[in-house]
Amino acid sequence: MSLDAVLHHIDSDVPNAIDRLLELLRIPSISTDPAFKVDCERAADWLVSDLQALGISAEKRATPGHPMVVGHIDGKGPHLLFYGHYDVQPVDPLSLWDTPPFEPQLQDTPKGKVIRGRGASDDKGQLMTFVEACRAWIAVNGTLPCKITFFLEGEEESGSPSLVPFMRENADELKADIALICDTSMVSRGVPSIASQLRGMLKDEFTIIGPRIDLHSGYYGGPGLNPLREMARIIASFHDENTGRVAVEGFYDGVHEVPQEQLRQWQDCGFDEKEYLSSVGYTQPHGEKGYSTLEQQWARPTLEINGMWGGYTGAGSKTVIPSGAHCKLTCRLVGDMDPNTVRDKVRAHVEAHLSPDARVEWNDDFEGSPASVMNIKRPEFAAAQKALSDEWNREAVFTGMGGSIPIAGYFKTVLDMDAMLIGFANDDDAIHSPNEKYDLESFHKGIRSWARILDSLTADT
Template identity: 50%
Template sequence: MPAVQDSAVGRVLACVDEDLDHARSRLFELLRIPSISTQPDHRQDMQRAAEWLRGQLEELGLQTAIMPTAGHPKVVGFHPGPPGSKAPRVLFYGHYDVQPADPLDLWHSPPFEPQLVEGPRGPRIVARGAVDAKGQSMMFIEALRAWKTAGGGIPLPVIVLMEGEEEIGSPNLEPFLKANQADLRADFALISDTNMWDIDTPALTTRLRGMCNCEVTLKGPGMDLHSGLFGGSALNPVNVLARILGDLHDKDGRIQVPGFYDKVRPVSSGQAAEWQSLGFDEAAFLKGIGLTTPGGEKGVQALQRIWARPTADINGIWGGYAGPGSKTIIPSEAGAKVSFRLVPDQEPQAIFEGFQRFVRDRLPTGMQVSFQAFGMAAGILIDTDTVWARAAKEALQQEYGRPAVMIGSGGTIPVVEQIKRVLGIDSLMMGFGLDDDQIHSPNEKFELKCFHKGTRSHALLLGKLAG
C-alpha cells in the first residue's frame, strides 16, 4: 500500500477511536426507534427509522433515497468514490427492522431505551436491535464517516442498501433487486449480520445452509370420534403422522427422504482440519442450553454437523385434544411443521418433492394428505479467493493480530442467495456478533469492543480495497 494511503488509514483509525462515544450516541438514536416490521402498529416507526438513516447517509455525501415497496421502504445511498477510482464497487447490505421485544417482563431494562452496562468482557450495549442488525450496520456507516472526516473522502465507490423487512423474510427484496438491477451494479456485496468465532478471534462466514420450510396435514375420519366406539377400527391421523415422522431419521441420524444426500458434498480435508483445530467444546455448548446428548449424524464431527450437513426437524405438531384433563377421541386430522436445513447444491424444491414422496409412500389407504411450502432458499458456498476476501483477511489480521477463521453458519440468510442469483455477485460476510448476544431474545446485546473493532475493521477494509 502506498505510504500516502498508509497515512490516510492511520488518520481514519484515529478518528474512529476519538469518535467512539459520538458513534455510540448515534447508534442509540437509531435503537430508540421501535422499528418492528412484523407489527402494523409500528409502520410509522419504520418510516421514522428509514428517514433517520437517509439523514445519516446524506450527511456523508451519499445520494440517498427512500424507495417504497409493497411493504416497508428501502433506503439506498450512492457514492461514486474519488474521480477515476479503479477500486471495486461495494454494495453494503443491512437492515433496520427488528424483532418484537416480547416477553417484555424478561428484559432488565426497556428494550427501546438502550443502555451501556458493564459485562464480564467490558461495556456492552443492551437494546433490541443492538447487534441484529442496527449495531452491525452502523459500523459500516461509521467507517464511511471516519474516511470522510479524516481520510480525504470516501475512498471507493459505495452503494448502501438498508431494508426494513429482513425479520419477516424479505418478501419484497427480490422484486426490488430485479427492478433496480442496473443501479445496484457492484463487484461484491458486504454484509455484517454474522458472528466472530469469539470476542478475540475474527471470522469470515464462508457458507450458509439453505431452507425448505413446509407443513404436512393428514385427514382421516370426517369428525372427531369416540375412541371407545371406534378405536381398533378407525385410522387415527395422529398415530399415523407420528409413525411417519418417526421414520424421518434412521438409528444413525441419517435422513430417509428419497435422494436427500444425492448432491451433498463432503467438506474438504483442509476445511475439516481447520474447524477441528478450533477446539469446539460440544459438551459445553449443549450444557449451556440444558442438554447433554448430541443429535445429528453419528460419526460426523460437531461443527460439520452444525455448519455443513443437512438436517430435518419437526418444528411443531398438533392434532386432537391438548387441553387440561382428558378427552378420549380419535382426531379427524393431524399436522406438523417440518423444516430442512440444506447445504450447497441441494435443491429446495427437490427436497420438498422428496418429502412428499416419503410421506405418501407410508400413508395408509383412505387417509388424505396435503402439503404447503412456506420458504425456500438454497445453501451458499462463498469463494474466499477474491480481491475483497483477501483484503478482508488482511484487515482482520491487522486489527486483531491473528488470522481470521473461515467458519460456516447453520442458519439461512436468504439475501445472500438472492443477491447472487439476481445481481450476479458474491457476498463477503464479515460480522462481529457473538454466540451469547441473545439475538431475538430479551436483553439482546452488542459488546462495545465488537462495535469499536468492527468499525475499525470496516475502515481498514475500505482502505485496502482502495489502495
C-alpha cells in the same frame, strides 16, 4: 487519507455511536407482523436520515412489502455494495425477557459490556458497524475512499419476498464490483471470520386432517384417528434415532464430504465446542453421528421441526380429538442440494407415511434457496483477511456458516456479483431468542475492522 486518524476518531466517538444504535434499536421493526408495518417504515426513515446526514444520497424505496433503503456516494477506486437489514424477529415469548426488548441498554456481564435488546446483533448492531466506520472516515477525510452503494432491506426476517424483484428491477443501479454482507458471526469469541460457504434454506408447512370436526374423546377415543398422534408419528419418522441422519429417501443427494485439508483448518480455527454447547444448556451434541459439531453446523444438511400445534391449548382441559394438526419445518441445505427437489422428497415421505383416514394439505407459500460458496481466490478476500487480522491481533479464518443468507446467492444469480460475508456476532448473542445482545467489543472493534477493510480494499487507488 490517514487510517490511524480514522481509528482514533472511532475510539473517541464510541459513546455517540452507542447512542445512535440504541435509538435505532428502540424502533420495533418486526417485519413478519403486520401490526408493526408503521415501525418498519420508521426504521427505514431513520436510516435514510442518518445516511443523508453523512452526505450520502439515500432514499426509501417502496416495495409491495416493507421498503428498501438505497444510498449512493461517489468515489475513486472500486465500487462496493454494502448490504444489511433493519427488520428484526418477533420477541415471543416476552415473559422470558429480563428487560423490555425495545428498551435497549448497555449492561455489564461476566464477559464484558453488552448492548441488550432485540436487533442488537441481528442485524442493526452489525449494520451500524459499517455505517459508523463510514461516518468516521468522512469525519476525518471529508469523503469515503471509494464508491459505495448502501442496500438495506426490511424483510430479511420474513423471507425477503420483495428482495429478488427489487434487485431485478434495479440491477443496473445495484451492481458493483463486490458485495459486503454484515449479517454473520465470528467462529469463536475474538476470532475474526470471513464466511466462505453457507447453507441454503427450505421452508414448508403442512396440516394433517382426520375427522371432519373435533370429536369427544370419550365417544371416539380409541377407534378415532387423532391427527396430533399421527403428526407425532410422522415427525418421528423424519430421522433415524440411532444415527441422527434424516431418513427421507434421497435427502442427501447433492451433499459432498468436506475435503480433509479444509477439515484441518476448521479444527484449528479456535472453535470451543464445549462453550458453544453449554452456552445454551447442552452437555453434548445431538446431531448426525460421525461428524464434528462444526461439520454438522456448516457442511451437513438438516431437517428441523420449528412448530407443531393442534387441538385445545387454552387453560384447563378440553377432552377433544382435534380435527387437524399443524407443522412448520425447515431444511438447511448444503452442496448441490436443490430446494425444489428436497421439498418434493419431504412431501413424498409425509404422504407415504399417512394412515388410512388421514390426509395432508400443504401450504402454498413455499420458500427455498440453495447453498452458497464464496470465491475466496479474489484479491479482496486476502485484503480483508489481513485487515481483520491486524485489528484483532490473530489470523482471521475462512469458515463455513450454519445459517442461511439467501442474499449472498441472489447477488450472484441476479446481479452476477460475488459477496464477502464479514460479521462480529458471537454464538451466545441469542439472536432470534429472548435477551438478544451484542458485545460492546464486537460493536467497537467491528467499526474499526470495517475502517481497516475499506483502507485495505482501496490501498492502490
